[in-house]
Amino acid sequence: MKIKRAEQLRENLHGLAESLGNLLVESFHYLALFAIGGITAWAAVMAFLGMVEKGHITVDDILLLFIYLELGAMVGIYFKTNHMPVRFLIYVAITALTRLLISDISHHHRPDLGVVYVSGAILLLALAILVVRFASSRFPSVQTEAPPGRKRLRRAPSEAEEEA
Template sequence: MKINWAERLRENVHGLAESLGNLLVESFHYLALFAIGGITAWAAVVAFLGMVEKGHITVDDILLLFIYLELGAMVGIYFKTNHMPVRFLIYVAITALTRLLISDVSHHHRPDLGVVYVSGAILLLALAILVVRYASSRFPSVQTDAPPRRRNPGPQVEAEEEA
């Protein structure tokens, strides 16, 4: 009889500790997401104001704004789904390498082996996106028992669903 109250107390303490731990982890999670999103927005605004102050905008500057846009989208997707889309990280890397390539060629005006290396890296990242997209469509992380839905069912499928 005396063991029952101790076991209930242990379960209550365990449940309280787990709930408190989840609260702290989720609070840190959201705080970090808001901080990253805010810093990204702040950096984009500062970069944009620098471009306006400079009086002209280059392709390099536009690609920098695209990097900020992709980082903001990545934070938004992670906030909504709690999943980090690896493809967005690869997109950011491709945009950064493209920015580096354009900047290098426009400032040095001479192609060298570095251009080939950066172009090869962009190609490898593009292939990585292809692999990730194929793998995620072929082997989804969340398995469902329902059959896959067609995007545009024909009249025959609609008639079968109504029956």
Template sequence: MRVNKAEKLRRQVHELAESMGNLFVETFHYLALFAIGAVTAWAAVMEFLQMVEKGNISIDDILLLFIYLELGAMVGIYFKTNHMPVRFLIYVAITALTRLLISNVSHHNPPDMGVVYLTGAILLLAFAILVVRYASSQFPSVKIENPHRKTGAGSGEHPEVEKGEL
């Protein structure tokens, strides 16, 4: 009889510790997301104000604003879904490389092999997006129903579940 009480107490302590741990982790998670979102928005506003103060805006500046927009979108998506789409990181990398390419060609030395390397890297990242998109459509992270198979009560399948994306 005492063993049952001890086991029950052990389970209660375990559940309490697990709940407290989840609370602390989720609290840190949301605080960090708010901080990242706020810093991203602040940096974008400061950059925009510098552009206005300068009096002219270049393509580099516009691409930098797109990078901030993509970072903000990543934070928003992660906040809503608790998943980080890998594609967004690749989009940021492509935009950053494009900005670097335009900056190097328009402001610095004449084109050299660096242009080839940068365009190759952009092509490689675009191919990576293609692979990720194909993989997420062919191998979704959430199991989907076969449309040719009947589902009914007790089948264990959920027809309302849609394809997941990486």
């Protein structure tokens, strides 16, 4: 009888610790997402104000705003789905490399091997997106049960499914 009671106490303690742990982790999760989203929005506004103050906007500046847009979209998607879209990270990297390439060419006006390296990196990232898209359409993620109070995650439709 005492063993049964001790086992029940252990299970209750385990459940309490798990609930408290989930509360702390989710609290940190939301706090960090709000902080990252706020910092991204603040950086975008400050960059925009710097462009306005400068009096003209370059292609570099526009690409920087696109980077901020993609980062904000990543935070929003992660907040809504609790799933990090790897493709968005690759899009940010491609945009950053394109910005670097345009900046390098417009400021130095001379082609060199660095242009080839950056172009090759952009090509590799584009191929990585192709692989990720193919893998996600061929091997969709498994639907999982959500914790109480949260919506169950669904796989995002592929481009072929969206067109249908």
